[in-house]
Amino acid sequence: MSDIATTVGVAPMTVSRVLNQNGYVSEDVRNRVLSVVKELNYRRNGLARSLKRQRTDTIGLVLGDISNPYSTELARAVREAATAKNYNLFICISEHSAQEDIAAFESLTSHSVDGLIVATRANDSGDEYLKSIVENNVPVVAIGRDFYHEQIDYISADNLQGGFEATQHLIDLGHRRIGFIGATLENEAKLKRLQGYLNALEKHRIEIDERLVTGRREVRTGVPGYSTEKIGYEGMKRLLSLPNRPTAIFARNDFTAIGAMTAVKESGLRIPQDVAIIGFDDIPLAVHMSPSLSTVRQPMRLQGQIAAELLLRRIESDEDLLREEKILNCELIIRESTVSLKI
């Protein structure tokens, strides 16, 4: 920058004023500065700029499984909202562990993002770290991360309601032996979808059979990880081998449901006549499955958009804001995997 200043014959501050388009600069000097800038292929050092200005105009987003359409829709919405307010968005992936979670927080905060949106699953050490971030006055907003903090806004789909409606739908169809795939009963406290399932059964006085609730046991973390197609496949195999197999399945998410469908098809049983299946998320694949997959759609873009707005509000406000919590309704999508087309 001082090179440019010297070349043009002005003070560095004047160059800065030209580049930031603030303060008074004569037309003549502006043009000369700009032409030298172009000539020298100069690019301002953002680190120094941010260091001095104490802000980066950048927000960070931490995603878990990036392959999940849920994550990507979220990212798009967040990006849109951020761009609209002239903020950049940096995305970090934390695929597997609490450790990676923290690494992502660390790398974003050490780059001094102005705020952080977190959409990974809760875990103790990560939560601890988030707390310390907030205490350092970096705003944080959580999406679907089950973690309460007085200064962290919280956005989530209403998984409880969604799980309830999915199960209710199966009950309405006359099913009484309904399985859940994707988690075990010990995860109940942490998993709203599973709670919704249990609530629906309870409401209709259907006894809960723990053999019908199956998923991978999370030994290390105590926290349910993402549920996959493989888990769905294996879970379904297990359920089908029961002496009194379920006639309907609520899968924790669509990937799990798809794995379950594969297992059912292999066994020669028909969907939905022999086994009805409903998933959760309404991923793009769902509508193309054969039979098409009934599921619960959550408003992904809306969650991202609201999260970004709440975060920017915090960033741009000086006061301590009260915690906001938004729980968004889910929508039941009924397709062929629960209701046969034949009349």
Added chain:
Amino acid sequence: MSDIATTVGVAPMTVSRVLNQNGYVSEDVRNRVLSVVKELNYRRNGLARSLKRQRTDTIGLVLGDISNPYSTELARAVREAATAKNYNLFICISEHSAQEDIAAFESLTSHSVDGLIVATRANDSGDEYLKSIVENNVPVVAIGRDFYHEQIDYISADNLQGGFEATQHLIDLGHRRIGFIGATLENEAKLKRLQGYLNALEKHRIEIDERLVTGRREVRTGVPGYSTEKIGYEGMKRLLSLPNRPTAIFARNDFTAIGAMTAVKESGLRIPQDVAIIGFDDIPLAVHMSPSLSTVRQPMRLQGQIAAELLLRRIESDEDLLREEKILNCELIIRESTVSLKI
């Protein structure tokens, strides 16, 4: 940092040495520093650190359509390779335009990433900007971006070969009227998959019928954008309405192919008996379609991994390295949408 130094009664430099674990520090001082660090919930300012050190240990990745499984697999592989060498990864999305492309480059370079991986489609102003980045000594690696520069390594799937084999496969099955959906002939120069299609026809002396090549015309940019399910659907409708409709379709990517399948099903024709369809990419959806979708699989993880390795090599090397170019083979995946199961 100086707070800590004062509290412990040492110089800031000593605190820095403790935090960076370099230089000599006595056991006693180290412990006292660490305990005060924890007590004050201190977090080092990465901007200042990076400014002084002239590096950030961070690389940037610019993705186009993040919803595309292609992008996400890439991101995961890049992240893995980066993490293995202790680099952070920041991902930026540039969904629609050259302008957003540049905004992403800008935000990453202004944060002084140590290097940049670019996986968006080529466009003139973006290419120009990339050039200036390289001239500022920031290493750049391109994935599947059709842009030649002496100092930018290039990784891509062999789309030419893939397009050729897909078309060859249809020809081998006896098809002679083969449509292409996802681009128009004027994009030939920019689209290797289309070139592969044309080459295969030529090799077998099948006349090219320009009415069989259909896609959205890119008026503004002259560069073909991503092709979508919708484009596939509409393109197929158009082809089916031709007096002499094609008996086979090579779609530019799987999304396009899926849209085409929908159109075919709606028309009452059978896949593959009446119309065979092959796509490109092997997205997770492909295998679950009904009928399952034949396609060409490209090595996504490998591309990401190699890109990261080439980039880190450039970052950590002092010399000017020669340009590397890696073109990776694609694999033909034959499923039910081209070959009927019935014998």
Added chain:
DNA sequence: TTCGGATGTGTTATCGCTAACTTTTTAACA
């Protein structure tokens, strides 16, 4: 005993930029 290297710590000078303040020039008006 002396000397040299290992060990432990402090000092100084930036990295590249901009907020805040000061100074000079210009323009406008009474």
Added chain:
DNA sequence: TGTTAAAAAGTTAGCGATAACACATCCGAA
């Protein structure tokens, strides 16, 4: 012609870290 405010610059002092160098000790080998 003098007064005043707007316009156009310049000056100073950091932002928060660390590289490079300087300066003490301490210990063991010659």
